[in-house]
Amino acid sequence: MKIALIGYGKMGKTIEQIALDRGHELVLTIDITNQHDLTVENLRKADVAIEFTIPTSATANYGLCFEAGIPVVSGTTGWLDRKTEVLDEMNKHNGTFFYASNFSLGVNLFFALNKKLAALMANRPEYDISMEEVHHTQKLDAPSGTAITLAEELFENHPGKKSWTLDKPTSPEQMQITAIREGQVPGIHRIKYESEVDHILIEHSAKSRQGFALGAVLAAEFSFGKKGMLTMNDLLNL
Numbered sequence: 001m002k003i004a005l006i007g008y009g010k011m012g013k014t015i016e017q018i019a020l021d022r023g024h025e026l027v028l029t030i031d032i033t034n035q036h037d038l039t040v041e042n043l044r045k046a047d048v049a050i051e052f053t054i055p056t057s058a059t060a061n062y063g064l065c066f067e068a069g070i071p072v073v074s075g076t077t078g079w080l081d082r083k084t085e086v087l088d089e090m091n092k093h094n095g096t097f098f099y100a101s102n103f104s105l106g107v108n109l110f111f112a113l114n115k116k117l118a119a120l121m122a123n124r125p126e127y128d129i130s131m132e133e134v135h136h137t138q139k140l141d142a143p144s145g146t147a148i149t150l151a152e153e154l155f156e157n158h159p160g161k162k163s164w165t166l167d168k169p170t171s172p173e174q175m176q177i178t179a180i181r182e183g184q185v186p187g188i189h190r191i192k193y194e195s196e197v198d199h200i201l202i203e204h205s206a207k208s209r210q211g212f213a214l215g216a217v218l219a220a221e222f223s224f225g226k227k228g229m230l231t232m233n234d235l236l237n238l
């Protein structure tokens with residue numbers, strides 16, 4: 001496939017390597033320094049775009065891809081307050097948008113485990129729940145997109161928690177998420193159920209960015225020829 005890569009940072013570079021290994025061609029590579037080359041005309045040279053940039057740039061980039069009529073796969077986090085506008089724009093152009101807060105297979109299995117554990121603990125009020133995420137110091141958003149997905153899916157399966165906070169909870173229905181920024185950590189997510197007598201802890205820890213990048217390239221292959229909003233549940237049949 002001919003791929004337009006939007007964002008050539010840590011993820012963009014890892015995606016490039018995996019895309020080339022899988023026999024794809026990069027027909028357009030855009031970063032902050034050559035942003036002016038991100039045009040509808042140039043995007044039309046690609047079969048699909050993969051977008052990993054920053055929260056403030058992502059939604060405008062999606063708009064250009066919809067206008068160009070190519071599917072866009074994105075993992076940029078921190079923009080979801082504008083999701084309705086993005087979906088309206090996608091529908092206006094009959095476009096294709098594949099979004100995941102986390103593209104790794106392991107994290108998507110961890111999402112399923114989180115939902116099952118939350119359902120199992122739904123009638124166990126003696127356990128309080130908290131989350132922790134650890135990422136590299138360059139990360140712009142907190143909590144991570146993955147932590148927000150974990151929290152929202154936990155709330156759907158556990159009546160005791162209804163919202164998250166980065167601060168100290170002010171009611172039992174609030175769940176604290178602690179966001180730690182240190183070194184070059186690719187991404188760790190922990191969910192802890194704690195009672196007076198014990199605790200249960202589940203954790204996913206990424207060893208590198210390879211798992212995220214492979215998932216994004218698989219999502220690009222999956223998106224080709226499809227329409228509408230796509231997620232990892234569609235790709236992985238979860």
Ligand SMILES: NC(=O)C1=CN([C@@H]2O[C@H](COP(=O)(O)OP(=O)(O)OC[C@H]3O[C@@H](n4cnc5c(N)ncnc54)[C@H](O)[C@@H]3O)[C@@H](O)[C@H]2O)C=CC1
Nearest residue numbers: 007008009010011031032053057075076077101102103212
């Ligand atoms: N969904 C997932 O599986 C994953 C998501 N992410 C998310 O992806 C995003 C990027 O992560 P990294 O690559 O680690 O960050 P990074 O900071 O290494 O790379 C971002 C790149 O985007 C460029 N950029 C900024 N504005 C741009 C614009 N308007 N057009 C083109 N390029 C632009 C920057 O110059 C930079 O090179 C973040 O939001 C991060 O949270 C990161 C890893 C996995």
Ligand SMILES: O=C(O)C1=N[C@H](C(=O)O)C[C@H](O)C1
Nearest residue numbers: 077101102139144145146187
């Ligand atoms: O910024 C990162 O690095 C990551 N961002 C994503 C997130 O916010 O959840 C996914 C992964 O944890 C790495």
